[in-house]
Amino acid sequence: MPYDIIIVGAGLGGLTSGALLARAGRKVLVIEKSNSVGGAASSYKVGDLFVEGSLHETGNPHDPRDPKHDTLSRAGILDTLKWTRADALYEVRGGPLSAPLRVPDDFDGALEALSERFPEARDAIARLLDEMKQIASAAGALAQGDAASRRPGDIYNALMSVAPAIRDWKLPLAKKLQQAFGDNEALKCALAANLCYYHDDPATLWWVYFAMAQGGLLLGGGHYVHGGSQRLSSALAREIKKAGSETILRRVVTGIEKDGALFRVHHTAKDGSDPKTAEGTRVICNAAPASVAALLPAKQAKPFLAPYESRASSISLFALTLGLAKPPREFGVSAYSTQLLPEWMTRLADYAQATTLMADEPGEKMPPIAIADYAAIDSGVPAPPYVLSVIAPDSLANWDGLDIDSYRAKRARWQNAIVAHLDRHFPGLAAAVVSASFNTAVSVRRYLGAPGGAVYGFAPVPPRSLFNGPKRTPMTPIEGLYLASAYAGFGGYSGVLQAATDCADTILREA
Ligand SMILES: Cc1cc2nc3c(=O)[nH]c(=O)nc-3n(C[C@H](O)[C@H](O)[C@H](O)COP(=O)(O)OP(=O)(O)OC[C@H]3O[C@@H](n4cnc5c(N)ncnc54)[C@H](O)[C@@H]3O)c2cc1C
Known part of the structure; x- marks a missing residue:
């Protein structure tokens, strides 16, 4: 049969x-x-290091x-699985921000935190968050309901059906944020610091998709599958x-x-x-x-x-998993999710430069990175070693033409540079690294068969x-x-x- x-x-x-x-x-x-x-x-485990292949946060x-x-x-x-709530959407550090800012993972909390830091933009922040909430709620509501009445591509269709009612439905994120906040780059970076959860370039990321996805995290909080x-x-x-x-x-x-x-x-x-x-x-x-x-x-x-x-295919990501002898909070990592923006990033638009950085040898410029500290919440991730996951945009082209030994050697040089970069922000962290596993765009292509190493489809x-x-x-x-x-x-x-x-x-x- x-x-x-x-x-x-x-x-x-x-x-x-x-x-x-x-x-x-x-x-x-x-x-x-x-x-x-x-x-x-x-x-999975590499030696005694627990490696989380992908998940930082989901709604x-x-x-x-x-x-x-x-x-x-x-x-x-x-109800079979336990989901642990993150302690915030993220803490964003560096780039054009004068001091670290913790952005809570609910709309009211995010509005308060962003308005306190950028009081002159309070009304604009409120308006934008409100639009995000409407879009995320509409997408969620339209995707519910009776299976028999669903049509293929319902979330997308749902978005498209509400699109004409959504102001600026055709805009990329960069233009939408420019309209909302003008040249306030610190505010833009505070609101979209985790860009690599979705894409690498605000100039081409669909604003409505960003509103749906980031708004989804703010609707019910960021979560991690316990264990x-x-x-x-x-x-x-x-x-x-x-x-x-x-x-x-x-x-x-x-x-x-x-x-x-x-x-x-x-x-x-x-x-x-x-x-x-x-x-x-x-x-x-x-x-x-x-x-x-x-x-x-x-x-x-x-x-x-x-x-x-x-x-066009989506971006690829690298994921460097570090095993630390001590909990990351001992070195000043103060949130489950930290978005560490580099000094050279003075505008949100600069994020787009991150994808090709690894084409060269590590130098002054480090990419904007998203960090997850699994020991900061009740994640169920075994420790020690305490697991710190570091991700950022990557591209297969960064590793083109290298034989396996040259690839591994270059990857090791980047690993050292990223750990040194982390150590500058979290002193003492480098000396506590006891194990590591480094997946790049090449790993994504090799293990998942994803063309171009894409991690988010189109x-x-x-x-x-x-x-x-x-x-x-x-x-x-x-x-x-x-x-x-x-x-x-x-x-x-x-x-x-x-x-x-x-x-x-x-x-x-x-x-
Ligand atoms: C580092 C990283 C961090 C991420 N962080 C997050 C996050 O925090 N939150 C979030 O929501 N998403 C995150 N994602 C994205 C998310 O993990 C992916 O979008 C999602 O898991 C993709 O699922 P998929 O089923 O489409 O594809 P895949 O997971 O790629 O599955 C495809 C499967 O098909 C198999 N396959 C392919 N070809 C064949 C063949 N010929 N024969 C047999 N089997 C085959 C592959 O082995 C694979 O198991 C992240 C991804 C990565 C890589």
């Missing part, structure tokens, strides 16, 4: 759609090339306005199994063929041996469209790729038109073949869970 649905990839997108479909009675097979489920949403899944709320509830795991993101991924995999479906690991999908109404999905062991074929009536791809195209016969690959060709740039812009949808030009990933909606945990839910609901509706 063929499977009802074969899913290529057990990242958050594949696991979520798999759990929803299996719990709805479909016979599902999930095929994953790695040794464990989760894709980017994985946590509160227990808030009904959060896009994850209904999905996790339907997947049966909303690490692996707990979320493994819980989804368990639901697939409990519902009588299966996930197989260490199997690489090497080809997808369509024969009438039936799909044949070819897969092998990691070394290419032991070829097998699974048959299914539908296929969901968790991998990027460019990777999926490489699995299709040439005559199907071209039409499949057509809707995606004009879309770049969240402003739509060109209300009606003719590219759609963010699980549907593909090939009947019976769907996407469930950051590429079918937006990146990040909330975006991917929502896109995967759209995918599952589309299939359930068709059936």
Whole structure:
């Protein structure tokens, strides 16, 4: 008997759609090339160092306005996992800010903190935060409700449907903040210091997306999955199994063929041996469209790729995980999330320069970095060593043309430079580093198969038109073949869970 649905990839997108479909009675097979489920949403150990593969912050899944709320509830795991609230949205230091500023993770608190520092802009701050709240609430509310009435790409459609009512719906973030705050660069940096959670360039980041995502964190607070993101991924995999479906690991999908109404999905062991074929009536791809195209016969690959060709990929990130002998607070790290802006960054627009810094040898210029101190909250992350995660934009091009030894040597030089930079802000920290693991854009491409090392699917740039812009949808030009990933909606945990839910609901509706 063929499977009802074969899913290529057990990242958050594949696991979520798999759990929803299996719990709805479909016979599902999930095929994953790695040794464990989760894709980017994985946590693991390197020696005794706990490495959180991705998660710093996501919105509160227990808030009904959060896009994850209904999905996790339907997947049966909303109350199985413990979610720990962050202590603030972040503390921002450096750049054009005269002193560190702690921005709370609720709208009222953020308004107070920002207004206290920038009293002359109080009204403008209030207006902007209010717009963000409306957009985030509208997106959350429109994504809720009856699965049967949902349409593919609902969050995106929801945003587009309210777009004409949203002032400046077509603007990039830079222009929106310029209108709101003029040349007050310190205020702009205070409000968008965690830019790399979404993109690297305020001049091309869609303001409405920023409002939805950053506003989502301010609606119900930033949260972390207690014990690490692996707990979320493994819980989804368990639901697939409990519902009588299966996930197989260490199997690489090497080809997808369509024969009438039936799909044949070819897969092998990691070394290419032991070829097998699974048959299914539908296929969901968790991998990027460019990777999926490489699995299709040439005559199907071209039409499949057509809707995606004009879309730019999202940014990549590097993630340096440091194991410290002492809790980071002993060196002055005073928040769960710290956004450390470098001295050379005097305008928010300067953030865009960060992505290519690693093309050169480390010098004076350090990137703006986002730091998570997992010992600052009840994260469930084991310690010692105390885990400090440091992320910033990166690009595959930064590492082009290097053989493996040169790549490792350059990466080690950057690691030393970043640790020295941290030590200047948090004296004594460097001497406490006892272990480290450094993933770059190259690691993202190698381990997740993401083309260009993209971590958020397609770049969240402003739509060109209300009606003719590219759609963010699980549907593909090939009947019976769907996407469930950051590429079918937006990146990040909330975006991917929502896109995967759209995918599952589309299939359930068709059936
Ligand atoms: C360093 C870092 C920090 C981040 N921080 C945050 C954060 O704080 N908050 C937030 O919300 N988001 C964050 N993100 C983003 C978030 O993790 C991702 O957007 C999301 O997890 C992507 O999920 P996905 O299912 O689309 O893709 P992936 O996680 O890439 O999953 C794709 C899966 O498909 C598998 N696969 C691919 N090809 C094949 C094949 N041929 N055969 C079998 N399997 C295959 C891959 O192995 C992988 O498991 C971060 C990401 C990174 C890298």
